[in-house]
Amino acid sequence: MSEFREKTSIVDARIPEGPLANKWVDHKNHVRLVSPGNKRRIDVIIVGTGLAGASAAASLAEMGYNVKAFCFQDSPRRAHSIAAQGGINAAKNYQNDGDSTYRLFYDTIKGGDYRSREANVYRLAEVSASIIDQCVAQGVPFARDYGGLLDNRSFGGVQVSRTFYARGQTGQQLLLGAYSAMSRMIAKGGIKMYNRHEMLDVVLVDGKARGIIARDLNTGVIERHSAHAVVLASGGYGNVFFLSTNAMGSNVTAAWKAHKKGALFANPCFTQIHPTCIPVSGDHQSKLTLMSESLRNDGRIWVPKKKDDPRKPVDIPEDERDYYLERRYPAFGNLVPRDVASRAAKERCDAGYGVGASKMAVYLDFSDAIKRMGEDVVAAKYGNLFQMYEKITDENPYKTPMRIYPAVHYTMGGLWVDYNLMSNVEGLFVLGEANFSDHGANRLGASALMQGLADGYFVLPYTIGDYLADDIRTGPIPTNSSEFDAAEKEVKDRLHKLMNNGGTKPVDYYHKKLGKIMWEQCGMSRNAEGLREAIVEINAIREDFWKNVRIPGSADQFNQELEKAGRVADFIELGALMCQDALDRNESCGGHFREEYQTPEGEALRDDDNYAYVAAWEYQGAGVPAILHKEELHYENIKMVQRSYK
Amino acid sequence: MNLKLKIWRQKGPKDNGKMVDYPISDISPDMSFLEMIDVLNDQLVEKGDEPVAFDHDCREGICGSCSMYINGEPHGPGRGITTCQLHMRSFNDGDTIHIEPWRAAPFPIIKDLVTDRSAFDRIIQAGGYISVNSGSPVDANAIPINKQNSDEAFDAATCIGCGACVAACKNASAMLFTSAKVSHLSLLPQGEVEAQKRVLAMVNQMDEEGFGNCTNTGACEVECPKGISLEHIARMNRQFLGAAISHSPEKGGGGGE
Ligand SMILES: Cc1cc2nc3c(=O)[nH]c(=O)nc-3n(C[C@H](O)[C@H](O)[C@H](O)COP(=O)(O)OP(=O)(O)OC[C@H]3O[C@@H](n4cnc5c(N)ncnc54)[C@H](O)[C@@H]3O)c2cc1C
Ligand code: SF4
Ligand code: FES
Numbered sequence: 034m035s036e037f038r039e040k041t042s043i044v045d046a047r048i049p050e051g052p053l054a055n056k057w058v059d060h061k062n063h064v065r066l067v068s069p070g071n072k073r074r075i076d077v078i079i080v081g082t083g084l085a086g087a088s089a090a091a092s093l094a095e096m097g098y099n100v101k102a103f104c105f106q107d108s109p110r111r112a113h114s115i116a117a118q119g120g121i122n123a124a125k126n127y128q129n130d131g132d133s134t135y136r137l138f139y140d141t142i143k144g145g146d147y148r149s150r151e152a153n154v155y156r157l158a159e160v161s162a163s164i165i166d167q168c169v170a171q172g173v174p175f176a177r178d179y180g181g182l183l184d185n186r187s188f189g190g191v192q193v194s195r196t197f198y199a200r201g202q203t204g205q206q207l208l209l210g211a212y213s214a215m216s217r218m219i220a221k222g223g224i225k226m227y228n229r230h231e232m233l234d235v236v237l238v239d240g241k242a243r244g245i246i247a248r249d250l251n252t253g254v255i256e257r258h259s260a261h262a263v264v265l266a267s268g269g270y271g272n273v274f275f276l277s278t279n280a281m282g283s284n285v286t287a288a289w290k291a292h293k294k295g296a297l298f299a300n301p302c303f304t305q306i307h308p309t310c311i312p313v314s315g316d317h318q319s320k321l322t323l324m325s326e327s328l329r330n331d332g333r334i335w336v337p338k339k340k341d342d343p344r345k346p347v348d349i350p351e352d353e354r355d356y357y358l359e360r361r362y363p364a365f366g367n368l369v370p371r372d373v374a375s376r377a378a379k380e381r382c383d384a385g386y387g388v389g390a391s392k393m394a395v396y397l398d399f400s401d402a403i404k405r406m407g408e409d410v411v412a413a414k415y416g417n418l419f420q421m422y423e424k425i426t427d428e429n430p431y432k433t434p435m436r437i438y439p440a441v442h443y444t445m446g447g448l449w450v451d452y453n454l455m456s457n458v459e460g461l462f463v464l465g466e467a468n469f470s471d472h473g474a475n476r477l478g479a480s481a482l483m484q485g486l487a488d489g490y491f492v493l494p495y496t497i498g499d500y501l502a503d504d505i506r507t508g509p510i511p512t513n514s515s516e517f518d519a520a521e522k523e524v525k526d527r528l529h530k531l532m533n534n535g536g537t538k539p540v541d542y543y544h545k546k547l548g549k550i551m552w553e554q555c556g557m558s559r560n561a562e563g564l565r566e567a568i569v570e571i572n573a574i575r576e577d578f579w580k581n582v583r584i585p586g587s588a589d590q591f592n593q594e595l596e597k598a599g600r601v602a603d604f605i606e607l608g609a610l611m612c613q614d615a616l617d618r619n620e621s622c623g624g625h626f627r628e629e630y631q632t633p634e635g636e637a638l639r640d641d642d643n644y645a646y647v648a649a650w651e652y653q654g655a656g657v658p659a660i661l662h663k664e665e666l667h668y669e670n671i672k673m674v675q676r677s678y679k
Numbered sequence: 680m681n682l683k684l685k686i687w688r689q690k691g692p693k694d695n696g697k698m699v700d701y702p703i704s705d706i707s708p709d710m711s712f713l714e715m716i717d718v719l720n721d722q723l724v725e726k727g728d729e730p731v732a733f734d735h736d737c738r739e740g741i742c743g744s745c746s747m748y749i750n751g752e753p754h755g756p757g758r759g760i761t762t763c764q765l766h767m768r769s770f771n772d773g774d775t776i777h778i779e780p781w782r783a784a785p786f787p788i789i790k791d792l793v794t795d796r797s798a799f800d801r802i803i804q805a806g807g808y809i810s811v812n813s814g815s816p817v818d819a820n821a822i823p824i825n826k827q828n829s830d831e832a833f834d835a836a837t838c839i840g841c842g843a844c845v846a847a848c849k850n851a852s853a854m855l856f857t858s859a860k861v862s863h864l865s866l867l868p869q870g871e872v873e874a875q876k877r878v879l880a881m882v883n884q885m886d887e888e889g890f891g892n893c894t895n896t897g898a899c900e901v902e903c904p905k906g907i908s909l910e911h912i913a914r915m916n917r918q919f920l921g922a923a924i925s926h927s928p929e930k931g932g933g934g935g936e
Contacts, residue, residue: 092813107734108800110840111742127820163815170816172809172863172870174833181823199833205741206836213808220804228797251789280736317710319717320738421739424764425711490813539724541717585729590691591790593732594724 082109085465086266088489094223117204145473275548474623743839850891
């Protein structure tokens with residue numbers, strides 16, 4: 034029983050009837066369509082130009098809708114998706130290793146520790162192959178073999194090679210593909226692009242999402258934009274931890290504003306801590322750098338068998354090394370899923386076997402791979418990652434093992450959406466990392482790019498029509514209504530408050546404080562007592578922030594400190610909700626590890642009888658516990674079992 | 680370490696700017712250059728002064744945001760890196776460091792170190808794409824692409840749109856940026872179809888934006904953080920000439936449509 038207020042209403046995901054493999058095709062055949070002539074009369078706002086937003090914007094504009102797209106960077110091409118390294122999954126079975134739609138579906142459900150929706154995940158696996166076709170047609174230069182055909186690599190948590198990649202810059206190449214498709218539609222007038230604009234609220238008219246309030250970041254001018262539907266593709270919220278692998282600007286503001294207007298926030302505590310990142314080097318650190326998971330294909334992870342071994346790693350003989358992943362998980366070895374690999378690293382470091390100055394790191398060693406394949410082959414596969422590592426640490430990974438440690442990387446939680454990717458607020462759609470998505474309690478590597486592009490190229494273009502079919506006679510949505518007045522006033526009042534509270538502390542001071550609490554109490558392992566304390570502390574940070582933060586300059590100009598302040602204010606409220614969610618979920622699953630619930634071997638212990646649901650939270654006010662709604666998860670095609678990678 | 684910073688401060692696009700001195704101390708050699716500016720900015724905020732505005736996002740050398748001159752060099756000392764990948768260990772205790780925004784007419788200053796590089800977006804909009812709609816394209820392996828072309832296309836495609844090539848060039852030419860995109864697409868069978876129209880449209884847009892001519896100094900290649908090669912400029916020139924002679928706009932396939 035939850036200790037929080039719970040609504041008996043069960044949220045309905047509106048999953049189509051029929052056998053799993055036919056649901057999507059049948060659904061597509063039966064959704065309502067908007068005729069080409071009518072599409073011209075319909076406006077759609079898309080917030081975000083990462084893979085999810087850019088692919089959606091291009092696709093909807095090609096279909097004939099009037100799209101207005103927003104991003105806070107100076108160009109859509111710089112969205113956070115640009116940084117994705119390792120690859121994108123697709124069930125193409127080009128390697129003839131037994132891959133199939135079903136297998137990708139099964140791996141994703143299992144990898145997510147049985148906390149995702151079967152119908153959505155199946156659809157994702159189903160459209161995955163088309164994504165690769167689409168991207169190649171756009172000119173995405175995926176890696177190829179000497180026969181000129183596409184190459185694949187394998188990623189954690191699976192036993193097939195289904196990951197397509199473009200050296201270590203897959204996200205860049207996919208995003209440039211989507212950005213070029215967008216650019217084409219911008220030139221044709223199908224998309225109006227608003228760079229350096231930040232959405233600060235969503236506007237509801239008669240309960241439907243009909244527009245946004247945005248701030249022009251160059252001038253500080255507050256603008257009203259209306260549309261028949263609003264699509265949020267604003268990315269994940271890993272920066273609630275201050276330190277993460279996310280880009281500095283990644284934030285929860287768009288999603289949080291929607292949440293405050295009634296959109297349910299689902300599974301907020303499901304966070305992915307990525308096992309292979311460059312360890313923290315000091316207090317000055319502003320972000321953490323990921324070393325792609327693809328490195329675990331050929332690199333071996335180990336720590337010395339002896340505590341505080343003073344020797345250099347190259348001087349430690351083979352039999353005095355503990356390849357703890359290979360030891361604990363012989364079937365998957367270094368390729369266990371991320372949550373498992375991260376916890377295993379933490380376990381070794383907490384037990385005193387960590388390496389490096391901080392002792393909070395483990396080795397990722399390529400010496401065997403170099404012996405086996407030669408330095409050239411290793412360089413061709415991972416050269417840019419090795420170079421990146423060397424630039425940051427001043428150490429050469431060809432000569433000495435990398436030091437790595439887990440870091441916050443991805444958020445599986447996000448706004449709740451139904452099968453059509455619409456939130457419980459009518460006309461508000463959510464795509465990509467911003468929705469609670471298809472990854473359950475843990476995402477498999479190379480599946481975020483797949484999901485973002487699936488949502489934008491292949492799902493939303495069909496499902497949004499079903500909603501917009503009612504709007505062909507609505508006409509343009511006016512922006513002079515009382516609803517727009519009220520939303521604009523709220524935004525302006527809040528900015529005014531931030532600018533004029535007479536405080537003394539920079540925004541980062543609060544962000545770092547929040548991040549520390551989140552990392553310690555709501556990070557790789559959590560317990561009830563710590564989470565309760567964290568909620569109290571976070572509420573205190575919120576009060577202090579609104580009294581004592583200082584933002585120089587004015588709101589009517591380019592003001593990055595003000596941008597940061599708005600984002601951190603929302604992170605603080607989100608942090609409290611994440612702790613509440615983690616506290617409510619009295620089980621361990623995927624990335625959510627509650628110390629009270631583990632097997633004797635220290636593996637996550639799920640409680641399917643009581644927690645096989647999506648926790649969808651309803652906002653009640655800052656500092657007030659949210660109300661829990663449940664979406665029960667039904668597994669009709671897969672049997673729920675204890676995950677095992679042994 | 681202790682440093683003397685000299686930073687360009689400019690309130691807005693229409694204001695006059697000037698270099699301002701900021702001494703800074705206790706900088707760790709392990710900090711990145713941007714983390715050093717973070718430290719300065721927090722100190723400025725605590726004093727009630729406006730922090731130095733600068734673009735940045737990924738902080739790992741891929742988004743192309745963090746553009747600035749450091750001691751007169753785009754992205755500072757060191758080859759093949761962006762400012763966010765520059766570490767303070769590249770400097771010595773007591774150094775004076777000059778920090779300025781890109782200086783090129785097509786990149787007007789917005790504030791301090793922040794410039795408007797939307798001209799690059801417009802060059803891409805002019806034709807830097809393959810005209811294909813989302814829907815049902817052919818199977819990805821239906822058209823094999825020889826590895827050499829595919830690798831070369833990839834090398835060109837790694838451009839991050841940072842603008843260092845323009846900033847490094849005494850003529851503020853955008854040839855390296857534009858040619859990288861032209862090469863990437865024309866080396867692939869999918870992109871070859873529209874190659875002629877594309878190159879004409881993109882070069883035309885580049886000129887309209889006010890970027891200067893290329894006089895083959897090669898400064899762009901030296902300063903490009905992604906090592907984009909001058910060969911792409913040569914290829915673009917050949918394609919441009921060929922297209923200018925043979926391309927008739929009425930029959931054109933795609934780019935710039
Ligand atoms: C270092 C790194 C490597 C990764 N590697 C991989 C990988 O190899 N494979 C894989 O599958 N996944 C990978 N991921 C995960 C994946 O990159 C992301 O989950 C995915 O790119 C998110 O895409 P998105 O479109 O949902 O959002 P994003 O790309 O984050 O885009 C968000 C967009 O929203 C805009 N925005 C946000 N808020 C506002 C607002 N209030 N107003 C206006 N605009 C706003 C931003 O400007 C931006 O355009 C990686 C992630 C990281 C951090
Ligand atoms: S060509 Fe090089 S310097 Fe020019 S924009 Fe591209 S990456 Fe930057
Ligand atoms: S901040 Fe992205 S390249 Fe430097």
